[in-house]
């Protein structure tokens with residue numbers, strides 16, 4: 131009796147089937163020298179935010195620049211997340227002055243992500259960009275960057291205190307005012323939220339076709355979106371991926387991103403079914 135009952139049980143949890151219903155989000159890596167070899171690495175907090183809050187599958191994109199067939203890769207993705215990084219976009223990409231000595235660059239990442247921004251937006255592939263990714267979006271649309279905000283009179287220090295614990299560095303640092311009627315204000319259900327702040331760079335001239343979605347009290351642009359985008363195309367200067375499930379705005383942002391990727395996944399599946407008929 132016991133055996134028979136067991137054999138009739140239908141599995142209620144089938145990991146394979148569930149995974150197929152989750153969109154795939156590509157995450158371009160940083161190229162880092164570990165020992166004597168180059169590795170393509172993504173911080174775990176970004177990958178965890180994709181699985182936990184966006185309910186999607188993260189897939190690391192190697193930054194092989196021209197050796198990577200971008201179009202073929204994007205055909206297999208439902209969304210793209212651009213992460214933060216200790217490296218800065220090389221100023222040559224926005225006709226800026228040379229970086230201060232000791233600044234870390236990642237030309238392989240620049241060569242991969244800068245063209246990827248507009249390719250994603252033009253193809254309707256949902257795009258969320260964080261910190262360095264936010265700066266990449268601005269540069270991809272022809273904007274420029276301040277390299278050392280904290281040295282410019284009138285601006286707050288937006289850097290974290292590296293002598294503090296990681297938890298303290300990622301703690302709330304300043305308010306941002308959200309653009310009325312903007313998408314962020316909708317997700318927040320408020321006109322202002324508190325955010326962390328771990329950046330020395332910031333937007334100087336806003337790229338063409340971008341809208342300001344949030345500003346810090348000193349006027350620094352903290353969030354942007356692409357005006358003409360047909361899909362989700364949002365970038366933030368702060369780090370919503372940090373402990374994403376404990377912050378209601380961060381969770382709402384990643385959920386909206388995941389939903390946009392789910393929408394693309396379903397639209398592509400419908401298109402394919404239509405093509406098979």
Ligand SMILES: [Mn+2]
Nearest residue numbers: 288326327346
């Ligand atoms: Mn800030």
